[in-house]
Amino acid sequence: MEFCDECGSMMHNQEGVWVCGSCDFEKARDTDSETDMVTTEGQDTDSGPVDMSDVDDAEIGPTTTVKCPNCGHDRARYEMKQIRAADESETRFFTCVECDQKWREDDH
Structure with missing residues (x-):
């Protein structure tokens, strides 16, 4: 995730360049620093309902x-x-x- 240097809004990737959706500021992507970024893509974010039947009310x-x-x-x-x-x-x-x-x- 990248944030705009001008207005602080979240930027998105557009044809290999970071573009701000609020003020249209652009900056080149730094692929070396992006290798350290963590994404939730492919992660299980919903593990489903939790079984509470064996849990004591207390x-x-x-x-x-x-x-x-x-x-x-x-x-x-x-x-x-x-x-x-x-x-x-x-x-x-x-x-x-x-x-x-x-x-x-x-x-x-």
Whole structure:
């Protein structure tokens, strides 16, 4: 991957020359330095679903005090995920330890 010296945008290869898609700045490719670059081409980036059937519930994640909307129990496991833009807060996903109901809490 190469970045533009003028504007900092990511460049792409076009007929053996690095070209900026934002400002059209061009620079010659340096094949010696490119041998040290790492790509994800040909790598397995999705290993499929994870089998959690043999994992004890206590090992799955932290719990917190929150009321389940399904059964009313007051404990749930939770995990945080960034599902929106990076400048917005994470979303908490809950799983009731009693009935396994799943729900999420958004920052409104």
